[in-house]
Structure formats: structure tokens, C-alpha cells
Amino acid sequence: MAKRTIIDPITRIEGHLRIxxxxxxxxxxxxxxxxxLFRGFEIIVKNRDPRDAGxxxxxxCGVCTHVHYDASIRAVENAxxxxxxxxxxxxxxxxxxxxxxxxxxxxxxxxxxxxxxxxTKVLQADPGKTHDLAMAVGSTxxxxxxxxxxxxxxxxxLVKSGQLGPFANGYWGHPEYKVxxxxxxxxxxxxLDALEVQRLGGQxxxxxxxxxxxxxxxxxxxxTCVRDILDPKRLGEVIFRFKKLKEFVETAYIPDxxxxxxxxxxYGLKNIGAGHKNxxxxxxxxxxxxxxxxxxxxxxxxxxxxxxxxxxxFDPDKISEHVKHSWYKYxxxxxxxxxxxxxxxxxxxxxNPDGTCKEKEKYSWVKAPxxxxxxxxxxxxxxxxxxxxxGNKEIQELVNGALKAVDLPPSxxxxxxxxxxxxxxxxxxxxxxxxxxFGELITNLKNNDETFTPYDLPKEAYGYGLIEAPRGALxxxxxxxxxxxxxxxxxxxxxxxxxxxxAKEQRGACEQALIGSPCHSSEKPLxxxxxxxxxxxxxxxxxxxxxx
Amino acid sequence: MKxxxxxxxxxxxxxxxxxxxxxxxxxxxxxxxxxWLQFRGISRRSFLKWSAIxxxxxxxxxxxTKRVARAAEIAPRIPVxxxxxxxxxxxTESILRSANPTIADIILDYLSLExxxxxxxxxxxxxxxxLYDAMKKYKGKYICICEGSIPTNNNGNYxxxxxxxxxxxxxxxxxxxxxxxxxxxxxxxxYGGPQSAYPNPTGSKSINEALGINSVIIPGCPYxxxxxxxxxxxxxLFGKLPPTKGGRPVFAYGKRIHDTCPRRAHxxxxxxxRTWGDEAAKKxxxxxxxxCKGPLTYNNCxxxxxxxxxxxxxxxGHGCIGCSEKAFxxxxxxxxxxxxxxxxxxxxxxxxxxxxxLVGVAFAGMGIHAVxxxxxxxSINNQGEKPCCKNEENE
Numbered sequence: 001m002a003k004r005t006i007i008d009p010i011t012r013i014e015g016h017l018r019i020x021x022x023x024x025x026x027x028x029x030x031x032x033x034x035x036x037l038f039r040g041f042e043i044i045v046k047n048r049d050p051r052d053a054g055x056x057x058x059x060x061c062g063v064c065t066h067v068h069y070d071a072s073i074r075a076v077e078n079a080x081x082x083x084x085x086x087x088x089x090x091x092x093x094x095x096x097x098x099x100x101x102x103x104x105x106x107x108x109x110x111x112x113x114x115x116x117x118x119x120t121k122v123l124q125a126d127p128g129k130t131h132d133l134a135m136a137v138g139s140t141x142x143x144x145x146x147x148x149x150x151x152x153x154x155x156x157x158l159v160k161s162g163q164l165g166p167f168a169n170g171y172w173g174h175p176e177y178k179v180x181x182x183x184x185x186x187x188x189x190x191x192l193d194a195l196e197v198q199r200l201g202g203q204x205x206x207x208x209x210x211x212x213x214x215x216x217x218x219x220x221x222x223x224t225c226v227r228d229i230l231d232p233k234r235l236g237e238v239i240f241r242f243k244k245l246k247e248f249v250e251t252a253y254i255p256d257x258x259x260x261x262x263x264x265x266x267y268g269l270k271n272i273g274a275g276h277k278n279x280x281x282x283x284x285x286x287x288x289x290x291x292x293x294x295x296x297x298x299x300x301x302x303x304x305x306x307x308x309x310x311x312x313x314f315d316p317d318k319i320s321e322h323v324k325h326s327w328y329k330y331x332x333x334x335x336x337x338x339x340x341x342x343x344x345x346x347x348x349x350x351x352n353p354d355g356t357c358k359e360k361e362k363y364s365w366v367k368a369p370x371x372x373x374x375x376x377x378x379x380x381x382x383x384x385x386x387x388x389x390x391g392n393k394e395i396q397e398l399v400n401g402a403l404k405a406v407d408l409p410p411s412x413x414x415x416x417x418x419x420x421x422x423x424x425x426x427x428x429x430x431x432x433x434x435x436x437x438f439g440e441l442i443t444n445l446k447n448n449d450e451t452f453t454p455y456d457l458p459k460e461a462y463g464y465g466l467i468e469a470p471r472g473a474l475x476x477x478x479x480x481x482x483x484x485x486x487x488x489x490x491x492x493x494x495x496x497x498x499x500x501x502x503a504k505e506q507r508g509a510c511e512q513a514l515i516g517s518p519c520h521s522s523e524k525p526l527x528x529x530x531x532x533x534x535x536x537x538x539x540x541x542x543x544x545x546x547x548x
Numbered sequence: 549m550k551x552x553x554x555x556x557x558x559x560x561x562x563x564x565x566x567x568x569x570x571x572x573x574x575x576x577x578x579x580x581x582x583x584w585l586q587f588r589g590i591s592r593r594s595f596l597k598w599s600a601i602x603x604x605x606x607x608x609x610x611x612x613t614k615r616v617a618r619a620a621e622i623a624p625r626i627p628v629x630x631x632x633x634x635x636x637x638x639x640t641e642s643i644l645r646s647a648n649p650t651i652a653d654i655i656l657d658y659l660s661l662e663x664x665x666x667x668x669x670x671x672x673x674x675x676x677x678x679l680y681d682a683m684k685k686y687k688g689k690y691i692c693i694c695e696g697s698i699p700t701n702n703n704g705n706y707x708x709x710x711x712x713x714x715x716x717x718x719x720x721x722x723x724x725x726x727x728x729x730x731x732x733x734x735x736x737x738x739y740g741g742p743q744s745a746y747p748n749p750t751g752s753k754s755i756n757e758a759l760g761i762n763s764v765i766i767p768g769c770p771y772x773x774x775x776x777x778x779x780x781x782x783x784x785l786f787g788k789l790p791p792t793k794g795g796r797p798v799f800a801y802g803k804r805i806h807d808t809c810p811r812r813a814h815x816x817x818x819x820x821x822r823t824w825g826d827e828a829a830k831k832x833x834x835x836x837x838x839x840c841k842g843p844l845t846y847n848n849c850x851x852x853x854x855x856x857x858x859x860x861x862x863x864x865g866h867g868c869i870g871c872s873e874k875a876f877x878x879x880x881x882x883x884x885x886x887x888x889x890x891x892x893x894x895x896x897x898x899x900x901x902x903x904x905x906l907v908g909v910a911f912a913g914m915g916i917h918a919v920x921x922x923x924x925x926x927s928i929n930n931q932g933e934k935p936c937c938k939n940e941e942n943e
Contacts, residue, residue: 040749049882210861211854442736452825
């Protein structure tokens, strides 16, 4: 048996994640993903007022803090059969749009960038040549020669001071870092800009939702920011920030992404990190007031085995969760259960004496959700591929343009590189459209300033909220009895992506994506981290679970 | 009286300078802090401006501005180990973007962190190496910041960390043991967080409860990062954690949300929002009737505000949910309903008419923690409010 390498903690993610890999001849031959924290939210919300579920379940995650709130409110609205008015729908789309843009910028530059870029190479970069490069690739955001000199100087000072802080102990000097020094300086310079720019996304969310993280402006039936959207000054503050974000996406994020994409073309050509090639999107950003799933900005659908010629319609009844390899108990662990009937009974069975996961038994607090009994990848790549294959013209143009720029065929999308690229492209897709939604909001406000639809809380009801979070498909299911929550379940994006094996021994999406991945050094498994981070793991979310 | 105060101030300044000298000898003068500020594009001038604001936040007279700046420069040399337990990382995100002013974020974000698993580059063994190296090298000299609560049911199996898969409690104990000071941030670490709400399936406990220590707590969901930075700077300046009430630093948690509420006049005038989005909501009336818990909640959301003071929950029309108060998930729910009469006797009756009744209560609670309030803090340990575990062990 190959030696098992344990990577725990995985850093630059949300939550507690362990990845174990076996490497043979420079390739990963086995991969296990284990969530190591359990909190039990679904047990806690039981017997509470359904209207409080949103603020509660929001605390599942502090990174994409808004989406659980959104999903929970939508689930309760679905149960009590109320539709928020148009203003509220648009405000919610705008808040979520800001969340996506901000989250993806942070991911690319701050959480994922260090997997692709060796910061220390800045010291070898020539600021003049960096400027030329920036102009050549259109990465023009804050791209003066003086700026690059200053950034280089700052990095030099930092290295001299010996205080590397969180940059200390990175895999610097790893031979798999291929981005040349000038491109590194450009990207590090934009890393600094990203830290400033991403705040604007948070501010938009705060204007429309009170604060961020953990927005506080949604209620079942609507939104609370009525005074803000009736104030032209506040609206101006929102649109100004969206414009700044869009500028950054267009003149930094996308060109930098393509620049790195060219360097790491191999990842696309060899489909490194592709995984099962099954993709699922619930569809989100409702474009009509009836919240019709057929009329969503990101369409719903399923793609199997990388077959882009056929999008299978999404059916919420085909979702199930398995626990054969998760630390829970089912009466019959050979089959999955729909979240409506989900059971969560913790059953921790420990690790091997040498501290590794018991891969034949149970090894994670993450359950294994399956669609039609198949493992699925969710997230930006799934959304983009479903939209692409569904004939969404705007997405097709963005994707084809990017592929042309890095000279890769569409099949290259099935890779770690494709996953990272899709995240950037959907950021641009959203940034291009928020202004339109904003315009609709202003037009509508001229005739109608409603932000809330009154409703009666029924004695008994059942409903679900299936939305798209930045990290992928997110679902909340709620049953109400005697005006209280009787049963609550969530399946979150990282549960899909970081699930362990299921009853049929099928690996989870990330586990499968790691199989066959190169790994030059099991001591510094940089390539493994690239693929893990490309899913943007969010583990507090993944392990929410519990019932009754 | 005036002379006495002046003398005390002089003494304090002297002590503070001596302490900073000592810290510089201990941890080194060159911190790289200025380099980091430059790296992030912040001028010396803005830094001094920030120091002045920070002194005021800490209720220190202007003469402390330079000293706050000096403490901030030393801060990066004080090793910090930032641990995550059962939490959502919202508190870390809070330093990435919510806070005001930016320099506070930079201090937290980059300078002092020997170990912080959201932003550090190394993973796995290398990350653990950073942790153990730091613990060894800085034994008894590092500040331990805890984010998240500790699950204690099921032998702590609900949280296992690292290649040795230690429980959250084991990890906390080993790191806290040799810490100079411990600070618990966010509701989870301070009070147990949402996972500790009824029926608390994982037996989640606050850091203080799980470890039997008395760390200073900075609650909130999430907390405001200036509250944390203020606490750290205070510690550097005076060698102890700031005066607290119920474990919370008074400079940040001395006032109720209600006392600083931008909609307060409407409460006093008896003008209330009754349904979301009604005419009163459009006018920005008081949110008490739709569940605002501001009258019961001590925090600084309204004053520094959120996301660089662009908004706050109350400003955007949603009531306060009481997230800096113990067990608010159970005590203040349902969150869209007004505080029950049993919690605040008579408030339902009063709210429509007067409201003034509460004003007195608020100010009586606060006392006058003005400029020189820190003098009182000398006796803090005698009041049973031990600022950190180390002190407790020593006693």
C-alpha cells in the first residue's frame, strides 16, 4: 500500500477539512475527503419560529454569509406560499450578485492565487516589462510602471524585514510554480487591489442588507431596506460600487485569469482534476416575479459524463443523501434518503490507530448527496456548463472567447483549470448584468414601492428553497407543524463537492477529481491543493446536518 | 482633584512608556509593520490619524496617540496564534472586510499571525509546524485568539483537528496553556454561538466555560474588528486587558444599541414600524415592534457602523437581534417579535407612550466611562474580572 499523506488542516478555506491522498509514481491513486467538525444546526432550529430559521441557518457559514439566509427564507416562502414583490426580488438578486462578485474575487486572488503564483518571484520581476505585459494582455487596472515598482519595493521590504506573517512556510520554490516573474508581479499587484476592491461588494450588501458578514435585511415575504432604496443617494452608492467592481473584473480578474490559464494550459489539455464530469445546477437569480425555475439567470439542469449536447431537466425529487461512509446512522445504509425524509443520527466511529481515515468504513462528518444516485459536481463550472449547453448566448460568448484566448478546446473545461476559469467568467457574466437589474428596480420604484407581501403562517406546511450559492447548488427543506419548524434539512455545495463515498462506493466530486492528479512531492502536495481549492471548499457549510 | 488626575496621568504615561521600551527590548524594535503598511499602500500620515482615532476609541487622551502608534508597531512582533473551533469563519471574514478603519484589519490580517488557517499559505503538516514552532519559540509570550466554541459531547468527537486528529478541547488546552493572554472573539467563543442554542446537540461551550479560564470576550455575530484591535493595543500599552463588564471590554460594550440608535427619536415619540415595508418603515420609524432587541443589547454597531460605516442592521430597516448577548438565540427569539414583557417588565405598555423610562436605566448601567476610566481598571482583578488565564494561574 502506498504511503498515506494526510493534509489537515487544509488552509485558505472555510472550516475544518482533511484530505488524505495516496501517491504512486507521482500520481494520486486514492483520495479521501473528510469533514472534521459537526455542529447540528438542523436539530437546533426544530420547534422554532420558521421566520427565525433564516438568521439561524445563515450562521452555518460566515464566508458566503448571505446565501443560507436567502435559501432558508425562500424555503419558508415556498412553504407558506408567499411571493415577495418585484422590488424585493430585484434587491435580493443585487445583494446576491454583489456576494458572488466579492466572493469570487477573494477566492481567486487571496485563497486560490497562492497555489498558482510563487510570491517570492516578484523579486526577480522587472517593473517596466511588467507594465508592457499588463498592457499587452489588457490587465490595465492600476497598472502603471510606478505602481509595479512600488509593489516590488514593498515585497522586497517585507522579505528584508523577515516578517512574512501568513506568507511564511508556503511551498515557495516548488518546481510546479510556472508563472514567470513579471506575471507574478502583475498578479501580486492586483492581489493588493483585490483586498481593497472586494470591500465594495461587502458595502453593497450592507447598504441593502444592513451589514456583512451576516446580512440582516431579508424577511419571509420581502426585504427590509425600503428606506434605503427610496433614497436616491443610497442607490447611487450602490451603482457606483457595482461599476467599480465591474471595472476590476474586466481589467484585472479576467485578464489575469487568462494569463495564468495560458501558463497552465496543460491542466486543461490533460483534463487534470476533471472528476466524474457530472454537473448539477438548481438555477438561480429569478428573472420573473413568479420565481419560475425555467426563467432563471443561471438555468437549472444536469449534465452527465461531460455530455454537453444534452442537458437533463432538473427534478428536485431525485436528490438523496447517503451515510454509508459518513459518521451517521441510517436504518438501511445501502440506500440514500431524500432530504424531506432525511435522518441525522451522529455515529462517530473514529480513525485508524495510525491516525488515517478508515476508508472502508465511515470517515467524514459530510454526508454523501447524490442526484439520481450519481455523484455531482456543483458550483461555477456546473452553472457555466449547464448554461453553455442550454444555449445561453451570453455565457457561450464568454466561454468561447476565453477558450480562444488561451487556445484550448471546450473539453479543457473539464479540469481544475476549467473550474477556476468558470468562476471568473460567471463573475463577469454577473457584473455585466447587475446594472440591468438595478435599472429595473429604479423603473419599478417609480410606480410601486412595495417591499413586503403580507402572509399568514399556516399551521402545517412543507417547502424548499433551492438556490445557487457562489460555491454551488444549495438547498434548504422545511416542514412546519403547529406554526413551528418540525423538520429541517440543508444540502450545501460543499456537501456535494466534498462528500465521501456513497453506498455504491462512488467517490465524491473532489475525491474523484484528485484521482490521477500529478503530485511531484507528497511532502509539498501543491497540485492536490490546487484541485481542492478550485472547488472553493466551505466546510462549516458542508456539515450542517441533523434532524429531529 | 485636577492635580491628582494630572499626576495619575503622568504616572500612567511613564509606566506606559517603560512598558513599551520593555516590549521593544523583548520582541525587537524593527517589526516590519511600516513595511506592511506600505505594502498595503498606507502612508505614515494615515497611520497616525488612525492611531488618534484608536486612542479615542479606547477612551485615552490625545497624548496617547503616539503611544498607540508605537504599540501598533510592536504589535506584529507579539506572536498571535489564532485558533478556529466550531464556527463559521464569519469573524475572520469580518477582519477581511467589515471593519473600520482599515489599519485595524491589516494588523489582524497580516502582521501578528503565527498561525491562522484561513489566510496562511501552508497547509497540513507545514501549517501544524508553524503552530508548534510558534508555541515553542514564544512559550508564555504569545496571544491566543480563539474563534468558535468547543463541542464537548461525545468525547469531543464533533471536532477533530490536524494530522493527530486531536479534539477541539485538546487543541485549545495545549495552546492556551502557554499563552500570555487569551482573547475569545465572536459569539461562539464568548458564549457558545448558535450551535449552543437549545438543545445544544454537540454540547458546545464557550472557551471560558470549556477550559475553566477567564479570557476577555469580544462577542457579536460577527464582532467588530476595531473592538479586538483596541483590546490588543490596550494590552500592549498597559500590560493588561482593558476594563471589562461581564467579561466584555467596556470601551466597546459600554452602551446599548438602543442608546446610540439612529431611530431612537422615533422610539421616544412612540412612532413604530408595525409590519415590514409599511408607511412607517418607509419613514424610518422605530423597529421595536418588529422585534428590535436594541434595548437589551450592549454593542457598538451603530457607532463605528458596519462595512466602513456604510450601514448597520437598524439603518437598513431590520431590528437588532441581540447577537452580542449571552444565549440570545434562545432568550431573544422569536426574533421578529418584540421583547417579551417578562424580560423587560412594562416595556410593552411604555413603548407606545413614553420610552423615556428606559433612558435612565441605560445611563445608570453605563456609568461615566469617560476619558480617565482606565484608572479604575487598576482594581480590575480584585473585582473578579480576571483579564486572562495567565493571571488566574498566577493567583
